[in-house]
Structures are given as structure tokens and as C-alpha cells.
Amino acid sequence: MNTSLLTSHDASKPPRTLHRCSRRAMLMACFATVSLTCATSAIAESTRSTIDYVQPRMVKIFGSGKGFKGFYAYSTGFLVSPEGHIATVWSYVLDSDQVTVVLNDGRRFSASVVGAEPPLDLAVLKIDAEGLQLPYFDLNDVEDADLGTRVLAFSNMFKVATGDEPVSVMHGVIAAKTNLSARRGRYETPYTGPVYILDAVTNNPGAGGGVIASRDGKLLAMIGKELKNTDSSTWLNYAVPISELRVSIDQIITGNFDAPAAEDDETPVAGAQYRPETWGMVLVPDVVYRTPAYIDAVRPGTPAEAAGLRSDDLILFVNDKLVSSCRAFREAVNRQEEGDTMKIVVRRGDQLVTFEFDVRSPEEQ
Amino acid sequence: MHKNRMIFSFAVAVALLTPARSFAVDPAVKEAEAKRVELLRDVAPAVVAVFGQSGQGGGSGVLISADGYALSNFHVTSSVGDFMLCGLNDGNLYDAVIVGIDPTGDVALLKLLGRDDFPHATLGDSDEVQVGDWVYVIGNPFLLATDFHPTVTYGIVSGVHRYQYPAGTFLEYADCIQVDASINPGNSGGPLFNAQGELIGINGRASFEKRGRVNIGAGYAISINQIKHFMDHLRSGRVVDHATLGAVVASRSDGAIIVSNIIEESEAFRRGLLEGDEIVSFAGRPIRSVNQFKNILGIYPKGWKLPLVYRRDEEKREIYVRLRGLHQEAELLSQGGRSPEQPMPEPEQQPENPEPEKKPDGGEPEEQRRRPRMPIPGHGPPAAKPPEQYRHLLVKKSGFANYYFNQQEQKRIFGLLDSLGDYANASGTWSLIGRTDRDQAFDLTLAPQGVGLELGEQVFLQTLDDVQFADEPPETGGLLIALHQLKQMLIRREEGFAELYYLGSEPLDGFGPQVDVLATSFEGLESFWYFRKSDGRFVGFNSSLDDQTDDCEVRFLNWGNWQGRQFPKDFQVRTAARDFAVFHVEKLSITPPTVPAD
Numbered sequence: 024m025n026t027s028l029l030t031s032h033d034a035s036k037p038p039r040t041l042h043r044c045s046r047r048a049m050l051m052a053c054f055a056t057v058s059l060t061c062a063t064s065a066i067a068e069s070t071r072s073t074i075d076y077v078q079p080r081m082v083k084i085f086g087s088g089k090g091f092k093g094f095y096a097y098s099t100g101f102l103v104s105p106e107g108h109i110a111t112v113w114s115y116v117l118d119s120d121q122v123t124v125v126l127n128d129g130r131r132f133s134a135s136v137v138g139a140e141p142p143l144d145l146a147v148l149k150i151d152a153e154g155l156q157l158p159y160f161d162l163n164d165v166e167d168a169d170l171g172t173r174v175l176a177f178s179n180m181f182k183v184a185t186g187d188e189p190v191s192v193m194h195g196v197i198a199a200k201t202n203l204s205a206r207r208g209r210y211e212t213p214y215t216g217p218v219y220i221l222d223a224v225t226n227n228p229g230a231g232g233g234v235i236a237s238r239d240g241k242l243l244a245m246i247g248k249e250l251k252n253t254d255s256s257t258w259l260n261y262a263v264p265i266s267e268l269r270v271s272i273d274q275i276i277t278g279n280f281d282a283p284a285a286e287d288d289e290t291p292v293a294g295a296q297y298r299p300e301t302w303g304m305v306l307v308p309d310v311v312y313r314t315p316a317y318i319d320a321v322r323p324g325t326p327a328e329a330a331g332l333r334s335d336d337l338i339l340f341v342n343d344k345l346v347s348s349c350r351a352f353r354e355a356v357n358r359q360e361e362g363d364t365m366k367i368v369v370r371r372g373d374q375l376v377t378f379e380f381d382v383r384s385p386e387e388q
Numbered sequence: 389m390h391k392n393r394m395i396f397s398f399a400v401a402v403a404l405l406t407p408a409r410s411f412a413v414d415p416a417v418k419e420a421e422a423k424r425v426e427l428l429r430d431v432a433p434a435v436v437a438v439f440g441q442s443g444q445g446g447g448s449g450v451l452i453s454a455d456g457y458a459l460s461n462f463h464v465t466s467s468v469g470d471f472m473l474c475g476l477n478d479g480n481l482y483d484a485v486i487v488g489i490d491p492t493g494d495v496a497l498l499k500l501l502g503r504d505d506f507p508h509a510t511l512g513d514s515d516e517v518q519v520g521d522w523v524y525v526i527g528n529p530f531l532l533a534t535d536f537h538p539t540v541t542y543g544i545v546s547g548v549h550r551y552q553y554p555a556g557t558f559l560e561y562a563d564c565i566q567v568d569a570s571i572n573p574g575n576s577g578g579p580l581f582n583a584q585g586e587l588i589g590i591n592g593r594a595s596f597e598k599r600g601r602v603n604i605g606a607g608y609a610i611s612i613n614q615i616k617h618f619m620d621h622l623r624s625g626r627v628v629d630h631a632t633l634g635a636v637v638a639s640r641s642d643g644a645i646i647v648s649n650i651i652e653e654s655e656a657f658r659r660g661l662l663e664g665d666e667i668v669s670f671a672g673r674p675i676r677s678v679n680q681f682k683n684i685l686g687i688y689p690k691g692w693k694l695p696l697v698y699r700r701d702e703e704k705r706e707i708y709v710r711l712r713g714l715h716q717e718a719e720l721l722s723q724g725g726r727s728p729e730q731p732m733p734e735p736e737q738q739p740e741n742p743e744p745e746k747k748p749d750g751g752e753p754e755e756q757r758r759r760p761r762m763p764i765p766g767h768g769p770p771a772a773k774p775p776e777q778y779r780h781l782l783v784k785k786s787g788f789a790n791y792y793f794n795q796q797e798q799k800r801i802f803g804l805l806d807s808l809g810d811y812a813n814a815s816g817t818w819s820l821i822g823r824t825d826r827d828q829a830f831d832l833t834l835a836p837q838g839v840g841l842e843l844g845e846q847v848f849l850q851t852l853d854d855v856q857f858a859d860e861p862p863e864t865g866g867l868l869i870a871l872h873q874l875k876q877m878l879i880r881r882e883e884g885f886a887e888l889y890y891l892g893s894e895p896l897d898g899f900g901p902q903v904d905v906l907a908t909s910f911e912g913l914e915s916f917w918y919f920r921k922s923d924g925r926f927v928g929f930n931s932s933l934d935d936q937t938d939d940c941e942v943r944f945l946n947w948g949n950w951q952g953r954q955f956p957k958d959f960q961v962r963t964a965a966r967d968f969a970v971f972h973v974e975k976l977s978i979t980p981p982t983v984p985a986d
Contacts, residue, residue, distance in 0.1 A: 070520045070544070071518065071520045073520075074519055074520045129643065129676065129677065175520075180595070180605075180606060181595045181597075181606055183547060183550055183566060183595075183606065184547065184550075185677070185679060186639075186676070186677035186678075186679060187676055187677060188547070188549070188550070188677070188679065189519065189547065190547075191546040191547050191566060191568075191606065192519050192520060192544065192545075192546050192547070192568075193543075193544070193546055193568040193605050194543065194544045194568060223568065223605055224599075224603070224604040224605035225605070227595070227597065227604055227605065227606065228597060258599055
């Protein structure tokens with residue numbers, strides 16, 4: 024990030040044709056201060072109460088990414104349960120053993136990723152806040168907004184706020200509602216659902232995971248990552264409506280997925296020995312306790328090759344559950360059952376790519 | 389029947405027209421708009437478009453007094469030279485001259501010339517600013533205003549008390565106001581107004597990123613309250629410095645802010661502050677983060693005395709600490725005299741730190757970052773051609789942006805000294821007799837060769853033959869040589885000192901009334917002379933033997949009249965936060981000089 028000073032140097036000369044130092048009498052020599060106490064009234068009041076309501080529900084997130092050019096080790100999130108669940112954008116910031124969450128009042132917590140929904144660019148974190156009764160957004164009390172709705176945007180863009188400093192607040196208007204068509208670098212983004220387009224520069228570094236709220240304090244949307252419009256290559260200022268995220272957030276928190284979650288915990292059927300190699304994936308040597316699940320090689324003529332997996336892909340999710348190591352990946356694979364579809368999300372460069380594999384009987388495989 | 393139909397038609401027409409009402413503009417909106425227009429009409433005449441003498445460069449500024457004082461950014465004026473051209477929305481260009489600069493705080497004071505009835509802004513109170521407040525940014529972005537009608541952008545306050553690291557430059561933005569109103573190149577130095585049309589800040593910085601050097605919704609303004617602290621310093625024509633406590637603070641794991649390192653030569657150390665002490669409050673503001681501490685430190689000039697409350701072993705103690713300078717003398721001096729052979733670095737081309745390294749939450753130990761050196765040299769490239777009729781308004785001197793304005797302030801203070809009576813012929817031996825508040829008789833002799841004090845049974849002496857000055861009487865901080873300097877000040881003024889200049893103003897002793905300050909140097913001893921701003925009364929002075937010992941503080945409590953001359957009847961002597969004595973003068977006699985005055 025750059026903070027820069029603002030002198031204009033590409034200056035054209037000021038016109039010298041005007042008579043210099045003319046002593047034209049100034050009619051308004053007296054510089055009266057106009058009091059606008061009455062006019063600021065209602066709008067200012069609701070803006071302030073909205074800010075007071077939203078700020079305690081915002082968190083600053085610090086994680087990995089530091090030291091790499093163009094990567095920011097910080098983002099924004101918002102509390103969605105009194106126990107300390109936090110919704111944010113899924114990003115490399117969370118791809119770290121140490122994710123730190125700082126509340127609005129400056130309290131620091133280490134956070135763990137409890138789940139993610141890569142197609143929505145959504146992740147849910149959890150901090151150990153049992154019994155603290157943290158303020159949170161009730162996701163059953165969110166609204167969809169119309170075009171022209173005046174909104175406030177809250178985010179820790181540029182990491183301006185630290186400690187107990189509140190995140191930045193911007194004002195704007197919902198300028199459009201459309202389906203997202205965007206890319207990050209060369210890659211199309213996974214989410215193509217509805218978004219609000221805003222007339223303010225809301226999507227800055229670190230702003231992802233911030234919120235858009237209406238002037239009267241209703242939670243409307245989550246600010247997304249920095250993306251460019253596919254057609255115009257201009258930076259987008261957009262946010263994903265909470266209504267698109269609510270079900271997934273709820274599922275991650277409760278653990279109740281559409282596919283019954285209980286199955287995941289069942290011990291694998293004896294003899295059903297699925298391994299990464301079953302589909303032709305060769306992992307890097309598992310040398311440490313938490314070796315990241317990188318693909319070392321893809322065997323030719325296998326489903327993995329056919330699907331397009333490559334070496335150096337980092338496996339992040341199996342059926343939307345985070346796998347943090349080679350071992351976790353092997354366990355997840357071993358839990359597959361005949362007839363399932365195994366969905367794998369890998370990180371390739373700075374993009375997430377999803378693959379699906381059919382799970383057939385071991386013999387058939 | 390016909391009539392009925394007409395009524396019916398009318399009713400239908402009304403019914404049809406009624407829905408149109410929902411499209412009518414709410415009168416409150418129209419009213420707010422009208423007030424906004426009126427407010428902008430009122431404040432815009434004070435906004436300045438700043439250019440160099442030959443029309444180069446450019447930025448913004450704002451008038452703050454009828455006689456033409458205006459604020460801008462240092463990084464604006466430094467690129468346009470000591471004389472500049474300023475456009476107002478009356479369509480006229482005015483000559484202007486640099487007055488004082490604050491390179492660290494990125495503030496410059498200039499003076500528009502040729503009128504004494506300039507429209508000017510009213511200063512607000514930036515501590516009252518809250519997140520969500522509507523604000524106006526007015527200035528000259530992209531130098532669009534060729535007719536000097538400034539551009540207005542409108543937004544809300546996004547954050548207050550923000551701290552922005554020096555970020556590759558020496559310009560530190562402490563305790564600043566963050567806004568989402570568009571701030572673009574050329575807005576620098578221009579005003580930030582609140583919804584009442586009061587000046588609450590000077591815009592000067594913005595977060596830029598991969599989208600190029602245009603607004604992306606995060607601009608920063610220097611708070612007007614910070615500038616108020618520096619205002620008289622800037623009027624002194626000096627290159628003013630910011631401050632450090634002489635101690636580094638860090639946050640402990642429990643969130644407490646503790647002293648992690650302290651310089652033993654600092655006044656804070658001498659007042660008892662130690663490593664490990666918890667900082668509770670500073671300058672009256674509670675401290676809960678390292679950034680808050682830096683915010684406070686960043687808004688005060690070098691030399692101000694501030695209250696600091698710390699906790700050790702569950703016990704809170706309050707001390708007053710005089711702040712040390714942030715920069716080396718040489719670094720600042722280099723800001724003053726212009727050296728045309730060295731071009732002023734363009735602020736834009738200075739390496740901008742890509743990672744300002746704001747700590748995640750201020751939680752890590754914050755080593756005092758090694759500050760980048762101040763840019764060399766002084767103020768701006770040579771002006772194309774100083775306007776002949778104003779040439780005398782610029783006096784170059786090392787350490788000053790424009791010594792001319794210091795001379796004017798000196799004259800003002802000398803006027804206050806004149807009112808004490810004619811001391812010009814009083815260079816002989818002074819004899820003061822009286823009693824102290826400890827009921828000791830004293831006999832003080834201020835002779836051209838030396839100073840002697842009989843205090844009770846004891847005798848103290850300070851000769852003036854060499855420059856070895858002692859702490860006499862012991863633990864006064866050097867009262868005898870301090871009193872000799874008082875005599876010098878009264879009879880010889882600038883002639884009696886190697887250096888004398890107007891420093892600015894500060895609250896006396898950190899809690900007293902605001903005082904104008906003269907600074908002097910006498911045989912290597914620094915002294916500061918205090919004149920109450922409200923009535924011009926000479927209230928005392930501080931003198932130090934060196935920068936590692938506590939000042940001898942002399943405060944005048946009452947004045948008497950001796951042979952037509954005013955002289956303190958009662959004066960208090962203190963050092964190291966301890967009272968030494970109050971001297972009640974019963975008789976002052978001045979004998980004519982027997983030897984030529986030294």
C-alpha cells in the first residue's frame with residue numbers, strides 16, 4: 024500500500040492574464056459561520072446510530088501473506104454468533120496456522136477456520152469466545168436492498184485501524200444489482216451469483232469480509248475481494264448479498280449440511296480402501312506432522328489427469344471440508360464411499376479450482 | 389349536472405395528480421441542499437490555489453486571517469519556492485511569501501500579500517469530529533480551476549485519531565482525520581470543512597494502490613487542533629520540530645502500554661519514569677495502544693511540557709515532562725537556509741514505502757523506527773523572480789523558513805519589555821535585598837564581573853570571567869547565572885546573547901496560561917523567556933546549564949517599581965519539580981557602571 028502526498032505536478036500554468044492583486048472589494052468580507060444544527064438532524068442521527076451498531080460487530084483479521092508483493096496479510100470479518108463465529112472472505116490470509124482476530128475493542132484472539140464455501144468465496148472462523156456474549160449480526164434479520172439504497176461500508180481497508188481503533192466507514196449508494204462477472208488475475212472467479220455494485224471505492228486491499236449496511240443499520244452484504252470486471256477490466260466495487268451467504272454460514276456453524284454430516288464421521292467401511300493414488304494423485308512426501316497436501320505428480324491415464332489436476336496444486340478442501348495436511352487429505356479420501364462424488368478444491372497460483380471425481384467400487388477403480 | 393361533471397373531472401384530475409407527489413422532492417432535502425449551497429458560497433472565498441512564481445507546481449491552501457495568513461502542506465510549498473502565487477475565487481492572483489514550515493507534520497504557513505481584508509476560514513475543534521460526520525474537501529485537484537474557483541467534494545469521516553507512519557518520507561500524520569470524500573493530486577494543503585463550515589483539517593495524504601494516483605476512498609487530513617499547537621511556532625518563521633518523549637513504549641500481553649526503553653538523559657527519566665512502568669495517560673488522554681501514544685506525541689511541538697500519568701506497583705504518579713526534539717539540530721537547520729545547488733526532492737518521487745508496516749494491532753514491541761532523514765535542503769527551488777515590492781519580506785537565515793517574520797515577533801515582544809521601563813543605562817551593579825519564604829535574609833549582587841548571593845549564613849558566587857558555569861546555589865539549576873541572563877535580557881536584549889529568537893507559544897509549565905516564548909543562547913546556555921499571551925505580562929524564564937540537567941525555573945509572582953523601573957518584587961525559584969525558595973525583594977538599587985559594560 025502507498026500513502027502518498029498530493030501535489031499536482033502536471034500543472035498547467037495558472038492564467039496570468041487575470042489582473043494580479045486587483046483590490047476588488049469583497050462583499051462577503053465577514054465570514055459568518057452558518058449553523059446547520061437543524062439540518063444535520065435525522066440523517067446524521069441514523070448514520071451515527073448505525074455506525075455505533077455495526078462497529079462492535081466488526082473484526083480485523085491478520086494472517087499469512089506477509090512479505091509477498093501484492094499480497095496483504097489482513098482482511099476484515101464480522102461476528103455472526105455470540106459464541107464467536109466470524110464470517111469473512113475465503114483468501115490466502117486464512118491459509119495460515121496463525122490467524123489472529125482483533126475485536127473492535129482491541130481484544131485479540133487466535134482463530135481457526137471452521138469451514139468454507141469456496142464457490143461463494145466464503146469462510147467462517149471461530150474464536151474462543153464462549154460466555155463472552157459478543158455482539159453479532161443476526162442473519163435472520165438481514166434485508167435485500169433496492170437500487171439507490173444509501174449504504175455505509177465498513178472495512179479495515181489498508182489496515183488503517185489496529186488495536187481498538189474502529190474500522191473505516193464509507194458512504195455510498197447501491198448503483199446496480201447484477202450477477203458477478205469478474206476475474207482475478209487471469210482466472211474467472213468461482214462466484215457468479217448476484218452482487219450489489221456500489222458507487223464508492225469499497226473494495227480495497229484488506230476490505231474483503233467487510234460489510235455493507237443500510238443507513239438504518241440493516242446488514243445487507245459482505246464486501247468481496249478485489250476483482251476486475253471481465254469485460255471492461257476495471258476494478259469492481261461490489262458486495263455479495265447476505266441472503267446468498269446465509270444458508271452456508273448457518274450450515275458451517277451448525278455442521279448441518281444438505282448432505283447429512285453424520286456420514287462424514289462414520290468409520291470407513293472395512294476394505295473400502297480409497298487412497299489419493301486411486302485417482303492417480305501422488306502427494307508430496309509426508310515429512311512433517313502437517314505437510315501441506317501438495318500434489319507431487321499426476322499419473323498419466325488416470326482420472327486425476329483427465330480432470331486436469333497438476334503437480335503443485337495445493338489441496339484445500341474435500342467436499343467443502345478443510346484439509347490442512349497430507350494426512351488429513353488421506354483420511355478424507357479414505358472416508359469416501361462408493362457412489363459418492365468427491366469434490367476437491369485446490370489452490371493453483373492465487374486461484375481456487377474445483378474438481379469432482381466419481382467414487383466407484385475399489386475394484387472398479 | 390354539468391357542474392357535477394366538472395367537479396367529478398376535477399376530482400379525477402386531483403386523484404391522477406396525487407401519485408406524482410411521491411416523486412416530489414422532500415422539502416427537507418431541498419432545505420439541506422440550499423444550506424449546503426449557502427455554506428459553500430461562504431467558505432469557498434477562503435480557499436487558495438497555490439502555484440510557484442512561474443506558475444509551476446500546484447496545490448491548495450486556506451486563508452485563516454484577514455491579514456493573509458494561510459495554511460498549506462509543506463510538501464506543496466516546498467516544491468514551489470519561497471514566493472508563490474495564490475489564486476482566490478474572486479479570480480485574482482495574489483503574491484504570497486512563506487512564513488514557517490513544519491516538515492514533519494507536513495504543514496506550511498504562508499502569507500498572502502496586498503490586502504488586509506482577506507476572507508478567511510473559522511477554525512473548528514477537530515477533537516469534536518466523529519466518524520460519520522459530513523465533510524467538505526475544497527481545493528484544486530488536478531489543477532482544474534483555471535479561474536481559481538475551487539473544486540468541492542463531499543463525504544463522511546471514515547475514521548478519527550488515525551496514525552499514518554512516515555512511510556518512506558519524514559512526513560508523519562498523527563491523530564489525523566480519515567475521510568471518504570475524494571482527495572486527489574492537487575488537493576494537498578486544502579481545507580477540510582465540517583458541516584458547519586468550520587476548518588477542521590488540512591488535506592494532504594491519501595492511500596493509493598494499484599489503481600493509480602487517484603482517489604480510492606481513503607484520504608487523510610492533518611487535524612486543525614494539531615496545527616493550533618504549532619500556529620505560533622509557524623508564525624515565528626522557523627523550521628519547527630516535533631517531539632519525542634525520550635522513551636519507547638510497547639504493549640504488554642495484557643494490553644497495558646509500558647515503557648520498554650528510556651533514554652537516561654531524558655527529562656522523563658529524571659522525573660522518575662522507568663522501564664516497565666505502565667503509561668496510564670498522556671496529555672490528559674488515556675493510553676490504550678501504542679498508536680494512541682504516537683498520536684498524542686505527534687501533535688505537539690518540541691519543548692512543550694505535558695502531563696504524563698504512569699503506574700508502578702499499583703500506584704499512579706503524575707509527572708510533567710518537557711518533550712525533546714524529534715530531529716537532530718543539523719537536520720532541521722538544513723531545512724532553513726536555501727542551498728540552490730541541491731534540488732528539492734519531489735515528494736511524489738520519494739520512495740513510498742509499499743508496506744507502511746502498521747503493526748497488526750499495535751501489539752508488538754514498537755521499536756522507535758529509525759526515522760528517515762529530513763530532505764535536504766531548505767525551502768524550495770529558487771524563485772523565478774521575487775516580486776520587487778515584497779523582496780524585503782523574505783530574510784534567509786539558517787534554521788528559519790523566513791527570518792523576517794521572526795524579527796516582527798521579536799519586535800512585538802521587545803515592546804512588552806519596553807513597558808518595564810528604561811533599563812538601557814542599567815549596566816552597572818544591581819543589588820537586591822530581601823527575605824525568602826523560608827525567612828532567610830538574602831543579598832543578591834549582580835555585577836558586571838560576577839554574581840554573588842548571601843543567603844542566610846551562606847555565600848554563593850558565580851564569576852563571569854570564564855564560561856564555566858556552576859549550579860550555584862546547589863540544586864537550583866544554576867540560579868546565579870540565570871539571574872545574570874535576566875539582567876542581560878533587560879538591559880541589552882539581543883545584544884546580550886549569542887542568539888535570540890521568537891520560538892512560538894506553549895502552555896506555561898504544561899498547565900499554565902499560554903505564553904509567548906523567546907529563546908536565547910548565552911555562552912552555550914539555553915534559556916526561554918515567557919510572556920503571557922492574554923496580557924503580554926513577563927511571567928518568568930527557564931535557564932539550563934546543559935541539556936542533561938533540569939532547568940532553573942524562575943517565575944515572577946508580583947512586580948514592584950523601583951526608580952521608574954518595573955522589576956519582580958516576588959519571584960519563585962524551582963528546579964526538578966521542587967521549589968527552592970520564593971524571594972521577596974525589599975530593595976533594588978542599581979549603581980552606575982564603574983567599568984565599561986562587558
